[in-house]
Amino acid sequence: YQRRVHGDDLSIPYGSCRMHTSGSSGGHNGVHSVANSLGTKRFARLRVGVGGPGIGRTDVLKPLRSHQREQLPLLLFGLAEVMRIYLHPPAVTSLRFQEPWC
Secondary structure, three states: OOOEEEEEEEEEEOOOEEEEOOOOOOOOHHHHHHHHHHOOOOOEEEEEEEEOOOOOHHHOOOOOOHHHHHHHHHHHHHHHHHHHHHHOOOOOOEEEEOOOOO
């Protein structure tokens, strides 16, 4: 796919990632807006989890909690591998990476 969208997602636990090449917005307003603008749901999307127990919309812009800061180096390492696959995909249509990878 020529178009790729990536962003955060509260419905996915912190440190997990999901990658799809098409589908619904999953309730994500940003993905929904992109699909409406493009007139199609057929574009790659990478969603990085920022959710978890007690985390709501207003928490996304706050500093990371201590346990999230501790996990950040491993998360960034895993996210680099995910981005490698995401940007240079073979015939992959859907992947899920659970903690601690990303």
